[in-house]
Amino acid sequence: MRERRLSREVVRLPVKSEVDDELAFHVAMRAREFEARGYSPHEAEAEALRMFRELEQVRAECIREGQTREREMSRAEYLVELVQDFRFALRQFARARGFAASTVLILALGIGCVTLMFSVANVYLLRPLPYPNAERLVFVGSGAPTVDWRTPQNVFSEVGAWDLDAFTMVGSGEPEELLGSWVNAGFFRALGVKPALGRFFTDDENRPGGPSVAVISHAVWQSRFAGDVKVLGKTFRAYASDNPEEAELYTVVGVLPQDFWSFFPFAQVFAPLRGERTVTMALLRPGVTASDASRVVTGLRRATAGAKAAEITVESVQARYAAEVKPKVVVLLGAVVLLLLIACANAAVLLLVRAGAREDEFSTRIALGAGRGRIARQLIVEGLALASAAGVLGIALAQLGAKSLGPIIEARLGRAIPGGAAALTLDWRVALAALAATVVCGCVFGLVPLFARGRGSAESVLTSARRVTESRTRQRLRSVLITGEVALSLALLTSAGLLVRSAWHLLRQDLGFSSANTFTAYINMRQARYPTDEARIAFYERLLARVQSESGVTGATLAQTIPFGEYSRGTETLEAEGQLQASAQQQAVLQLVHDSYLRTMNIPVVRGRGFEKSDRGGEPVALVSSDLAQRLWPGGNPIGQRLRTAKSEYAEAGEWMRVIGVAAPVINSLRAQDPPEVYVSMTQATALLTAVVVRTRANPADVGPAFRRIVSELDPEIPVTNPTTMRALVGQAQANSAFLAAFLAGFAAFALLLAVFGLYAVIAYNVEQERKAIAIRMVVGATVRDVVRLVMRRGVAITVAGLAAGSILGVLVTTQLQRRLDSVQGGSIAVFALQIMVLALAALAAMWVPARRAARTDPASALRS
Amino acid sequence: MVKQKSDLLHGTLDALILKTLSWGPRHGYAIAKWLEERMAAAVKIEEGSLYPALYRLERRGWIEPEWGTSELGRRAKFYRITKHGEAELRRETSEWERFSVAVTAVLLGPAEAAT
Numbered sequence: 001m002r003e004r005r006l007s008r009e010v011v012r013l014p015v016k017s018e019v020d021d022e023l024a025f026h027v028a029m030r031a032r033e034f035e036a037r038g039y040s041p042h043e044a045e046a047e048a049l050r051m052f053r054e055l056e057q058v059r060a061e062c063i064r065e066g067q068t069r070e071r072e073m074s075r076a077e078y079l080v081e082l083v084q085d086f087r088f089a090l091r092q093f094a095r096a097r098g099f100a101a102s103t104v105l106i107l108a109l110g111i112g113c114v115t116l117m118f119s120v121a122n123v124y125l126l127r128p129l130p131y132p133n134a135e136r137l138v139f140v141g142s143g144a145p146t147v148d149w150r151t152p153q154n155v156f157s158e159v160g161a162w163d164l165d166a167f168t169m170v171g172s173g174e175p176e177e178l179l180g181s182w183v184n185a186g187f188f189r190a191l192g193v194k195p196a197l198g199r200f201f202t203d204d205e206n207r208p209g210g211p212s213v214a215v216i217s218h219a220v221w222q223s224r225f226a227g228d229v230k231v232l233g234k235t236f237r238a239y240a241s242d243n244p245e246e247a248e249l250y251t252v253v254g255v256l257p258q259d260f261w262s263f264f265p266f267a268q269v270f271a272p273l274r275g276e277r278t279v280t281m282a283l284l285r286p287g288v289t290a291s292d293a294s295r296v297v298t299g300l301r302r303a304t305a306g307a308k309a310a311e312i313t314v315e316s317v318q319a320r321y322a323a324e325v326k327p328k329v330v331v332l333l334g335a336v337v338l339l340l341l342i343a344c345a346n347a348a349v350l351l352l353v354r355a356g357a358r359e360d361e362f363s364t365r366i367a368l369g370a371g372r373g374r375i376a377r378q379l380i381v382e383g384l385a386l387a388s389a390a391g392v393l394g395i396a397l398a399q400l401g402a403k404s405l406g407p408i409i410e411a412r413l414g415r416a417i418p419g420g421a422a423a424l425t426l427d428w429r430v431a432l433a434a435l436a437a438t439v440v441c442g443c444v445f446g447l448v449p450l451f452a453r454g455r456g457s458a459e460s461v462l463t464s465a466r467r468v469t470e471s472r473t474r475q476r477l478r479s480v481l482i483t484g485e486v487a488l489s490l491a492l493l494t495s496a497g498l499l500v501r502s503a504w505h506l507l508r509q510d511l512g513f514s515s516a517n518t519f520t521a522y523i524n525m526r527q528a529r530y531p532t533d534e535a536r537i538a539f540y541e542r543l544l545a546r547v548q549s550e551s552g553v554t555g556a557t558l559a560q561t562i563p564f565g566e567y568s569r570g571t572e573t574l575e576a577e578g579q580l581q582a583s584a585q586q587q588a589v590l591q592l593v594h595d596s597y598l599r600t601m602n603i604p605v606v607r608g609r610g611f612e613k614s615d616r617g618g619e620p621v622a623l624v625s626s627d628l629a630q631r632l633w634p635g636g637n638p639i640g641q642r643l644r645t646a647k648s649e650y651a652e653a654g655e656w657m658r659v660i661g662v663a664a665p666v667i668n669s670l671r672a673q674d675p676p677e678v679y680v681s682m683t684q685a686t687a688l689l690t691a692v693v694v695r696t697r698a699n700p701a702d703v704g705p706a707f708r709r710i711v712s713e714l715d716p717e718i719p720v721t722n723p724t725t726m727r728a729l730v731g732q733a734q735a736n737s738a739f740l741a742a743f744l745a746g747f748a749a750f751a752l753l754l755a756v757f758g759l760y761a762v763i764a765y766n767v768e769q770e771r772k773a774i775a776i777r778m779v780v781g782a783t784v785r786d787v788v789r790l791v792m793r794r795g796v797a798i799t800v801a802g803l804a805a806g807s808i809l810g811v812l813v814t815t816q817l818q819r820r821l822d823s824v825q826g827g828s829i830a831v832f833a834l835q836i837m838v839l840a841l842a843a844l845a846a847m848w849v850p851a852r853r854a855a856r857t858d859p860a861s862a863l864r865s
Numbered sequence: 866m867v868k869q870k871s872d873l874l875h876g877t878l879d880a881l882i883l884k885t886l887s888w889g890p891r892h893g894y895a896i897a898k899w900l901e902e903r904m905a906a907a908v909k910i911e912e913g914s915l916y917p918a919l920y921r922l923e924r925r926g927w928i929e930p931e932w933g934t935s936e937l938g939r940r941a942k943f944y945r946i947t948k949h950g951e952a953e954l955r956r957e958t959s960e961w962e963r964f965s966v967a968v969t970a971v972l973l974g975p976a977e978a979a980t
Contacts, residue, residue, distance in 0.1 A: 019916075019920075021940070022892075022893060022941075025892070025893075025894065025935065025937075025939060025942075026916075028937065029937070030894070030912075032937075058912070061917040062919075066920050069920070069923060072924070
């Protein structure tokens with residue numbers, strides 16, 4: 001097959017002359033025939049031509065056929081050759097398994113990371129939320145009047161309102177607290193979901209004194225009603241915090257579908273709102289934009305509340321839901337794209353090194369008649385084969401990653417994946433991204449060999465004149481690639497360093513309290529059973545006394561909220577008495593605590609005193625954290641000063657409280673701005689939902705069952721929720737803040753490894769290529785040190801260039817990260833210098849190994865080979 | 866009438882060329898001469914249709930060209946039947962056989978029926 005094609009390529013004439021020759025021959029033969037019959041030569045030829053009748057037409061037809069054949073032929077040949085190239089590539093890889101495997105693996109990791117991160121970005125940012133009209137679903141900012149906006153203004157076709165609540169199911173067995181919501185009838189209509197069983201609410205049910213009906217989630221239907229298909233019309237007894245006077249009997253009227261996904265977790269039970277509530281969510285009318293709607297409702301508000309009333313924001317539910325997640329996802333996506341580029345550069349370097357090693361093979365093929373284009377195509381096919389193998393493997397890795405890392409990523413990002421964890425899968429957008437990543441890799445491979453075809457020629461083999469040095473283009477290209485790799489690695493290292501430093505700072509800070517050996521849980525008392533402060537305080541004391549009598553317990557206390565707890569109280573504006581300057585008002589968290597709180601939590605009182613029994617019934621007192629004291633009374637003595645919650649849009653000013661002590665500051669969360677705190681005794685204001693903190697000598701997790709028993713003995717209708725240890729709460733928050741840093745650190749480590757590997761491969765290859773040159777130098781007297789210096793010179797130049805470019809990139813990345821992530825602090829020159837040092841040292845090590853090997857070359861054997 | 870005859874032949878010209886080549890490679894002129902001798906009494910094979918037919922057959926891969934030296938001492942294009950061509954020839958021969966049997970049966974049928 002090959003031989004025949006070869007000979008035809010050599011012998012075959014252009015179609016036109018072939019046809020002309022053939023026809024001329026025929027005419028000549030025919031003429032000879034006529035001459036034999038006695039025609040004159042001239043007549044004979046004329047007669048022979050006449051037999052063709054329309055010679056031109058025949059000729060044209062032959063040429064057309066011939067040319068069509070050639071075209072078809074070359075197309076078929078191209079395909080055949082492509083298959084040959086592909087088979088040849090596979091044989092090549094089989095022969096160089098290490099090269100093929102490392103290239104595919106490096107690329108697959110790059111593509112896999114990009115695909116995984118893109119599927120995360122896809123599920124949060126690109127894919128519509130799982131509601132029929134997700135793109136028209138909006139949140140309406142506060143300040144919206146409680147009117148029906150549907151008809152007159154024409155901007156919303158449905159409006160939704162809700163009130164989040166906890167429903168404590170009582171009756172059979174232990175009380176169970178379910179997260180639920182009071183919703184208006186428009187809520188489900190706006191979402192556009194359909195019930196699995198029964199119905200949702202009617203507008204008529206949203207009125208004061210409306211019926212006690214409920215819609216339950218699929219999970220509650222399964223757990224509380226055992227999936228009974230005749231659940232409609234059945235009842236359950238529950239306390240709701242909004243109506244805590246007594247337990248109500250709710251009739252189940254509907255069950256939500258199993259795949260219903262709610263953007264807030266209060267979705268286990270729904271009951272109809274009993275009256276008007278501020279509109280929170282709405283479905284835009286088709287064709288109305290969010291900004292149109294905002295303008296209309298703001299206008300509406302200003303018409304009644306005056307022209308200075310604040311704007312009412314209208315914002316896509318999707319955008320708002322993902323707003324907090326977005327910067328992190330963008331940073332991660334950016335990091336993996338950098339990683340993919342590094343991986344590509346690395347694999348390209350390997351490919352180039354290999355192309356250099358195959359110079360002889362190419363020369364031989366050229367000598368045997370292969371065109372230069374054919375060689376280039378061969379290299380492209382090899383690159384594409386590698387890239388597609390890596391693409392397939394990468395997608396498989398991404399799928400695996402989505403399964404194993406998906407839940408972690410979801411937990412750390414702090415937002416449930418819209419549609420549930422199963423939604424993190426390969427859809428067309430992800431597939432497209434993976435394909436794009438693969439094509440990028442394939443193109444890099446396609447282009448690299450084109451640039452670096454080298455000067456492989458027939459002569460070089462025929463004269464067996466091996467060049468001592470190789471193609472400058474290829475050398476330069478390799479250097480550029482490695483330089484880029486070093487630069488990108490440094491950029492990734494810089495950003496990882498920045499985040500790790502911020503995370504480290506967060507993790508290392510003194511929390512201000514001791515989280516060791518503490519158990520914590522929430523209890524929720526019923527207003528009906530504990531209507532007065534006295535009743536509640538009496539229960540607190542009974543509970544704490546019982547808990548403290550347990551063996552191993554060294555302390556027990558109560559607080560409305562605890563640091564890192566499930567429920568947090570927003571900040572309040574506090575004002576100091578008699579202060580007129582700007583510092584007089586400060587934001588702080590008002591902590592309602594039991595008198596024993598500071599002691600049990602090991603929060604030191606640095607000035608004044610803690611709460612005492614004698615404070616009860618007297619003048620309201622408070623402790624402030626030292627940072628708040630510093631802000632409210634800079635340089636002054638806070639003890640004996642008075643402060644109160646300032647008057648706000650929603651509430652009147654609070655009572656004046658006298659400061660009796662200053663407590664050490666406490667970290668309440670790892671957010672960027674952690675507010676200071678004011679402690680108020682629970683003897684002044686009680687709470688129904690409170691956290692319990694128990695300090696024990698034993699394993700704090702073991703306190704749970706005993707605690708539940710004690711509570712149910714004291715009052716069987718009080719649910720115990722969120723039992724955990726302080727350690728676990730803090731650990732969770734730390735893991736969440738360190739998540740981004742940990743991921744980036746992993747990426748950076750991988751990038752560093754790749755860069756070092758690439759550098760090593762190039763230097764080692766150079767040494768291999770220049771064995772003879774090195775040997776000659778050694779013969780004429782070069783020392784080991786000279787050789788090492790010679791070999792490392794180029795590597796050092798590459799590294800320095802890479803580090804210089806990487807420093808610039810690093811500065812750009814740093815500013816980007818600071819702009820996007822509020823937890824990131826400024827970069828430190830020292831850390832940056834350290835990163836450069838690490839990279840430089842790693843690079844030196846990568847060069848040192850092959851340089852030493854070169855220096856140990858035996859000149860005699862090198863020159864003879 | 867003549868036109869109809871030539872159309873009928875046009876379909877079978879391919880088969881005739883393949884048959885000619887089944888005895889060995891020949892150039893276009895030799896094919897024409899061979900067919901002329903065999904078919905002279907029945908039909909005239911025109912040069913005008915022979916050469917396009919050769920190019921068509923070559924394109925289909927039924928015959929393939931090779932260069933040789935002719936009786937005139939000139940370089941001439943010889944055609945050789947390929948494996949595909951031989952298969953095609955067998956197919957067309959059996960098709961022709963069925964066709965001619967059917968046509969014969971129709972054309973001569975009434976006479977046979979009368980006997």
